[in-house]
Ligand SMILES: O=C[C@H](O)[C@@H](O)CC(=O)C(=O)O
């Protein structure tokens with residue numbers, strides 16, 4: 001088992017204007033997330049989100065962070081969300097074990113001492129995509145089954161953006177300090193996500209792109225201010241950090257899906273500033 005966490009600092013639009021391709025990737029892309037038996041995390045100074053992958057095989061895995069965060073245990077001052085995009089597994093939350101099917105998720109409240117991840121079958125591991133954000137109050141932990149997520153169909157075939165947004169952690173349905181999280185699935189023959197694009201200066205957002213149509217599928221993720229954009233080409237199971245000023249949209253060479261997670265000033269999902277297509281540069 002190896003535990004890996006990298007730090008990425010915060011950014012300004014002026015910084016980003018100077019980044020070349022390698023710098024864009026170094027600053028915003030998390031290339032490796034799921035590695036058998038390992039934990040890979042990024043601590044971004046954009047709203048202090050911690051995000052990444054936990055992929056248990058033969059042994060259970062637990063995120064152990066204390067000194068690095070100046071606390072006694074990982075969730076002392078944080079809340080945690082996860083969605084499993086691998087095979088079946090389980091999570092044991094302060095001694096209580098629950099089975100987690102593919103695409104099921106969880107909200108785990110601040111103050112939880114131990115969160116232990118396991119896979120049913122070491123050869124077909126669960127892949128837990130985890131996101132932890134600063135919290136100030138303990139809200140009840142809650143299983144978020146895929147079938148109970150709030151489904152929101154969006155887009156149409158003409159615009160090649162027909163997709164279903166599945167909201168898992170949504171402040172209109174449950175208590176959460178900051179974290180909001182969900183899973184969006186593009187329909188076959190559709191390739192544009194979050195287009196028309198939006199920004200929300202009140203919240204930053206990370207996108208994990210996954211479930212590509214074939215191993216050679218690539219998604220180009222666009223970011224930056226609407227009038228000054230750059231792109232990053234992604235392989236399956238890679239994630240990007242989007243600062244609050246940034247659009248966050250993508251186009252793939254097949255359909256795909258992605259997990260989004262947000263935190264920051266407010267919890268209002270619809271609080272977005274839609275970008276006029278004429279303003280994109
Ligand atoms: O602020 C909201 C987030 O960017 C996503 O929920 C958008 C999304 O899943 C989509 O348009 O497909």
Ligand SMILES: [Zn+2]
Nearest residue numbers: 198200205248
């Ligand atoms: Zn957004």
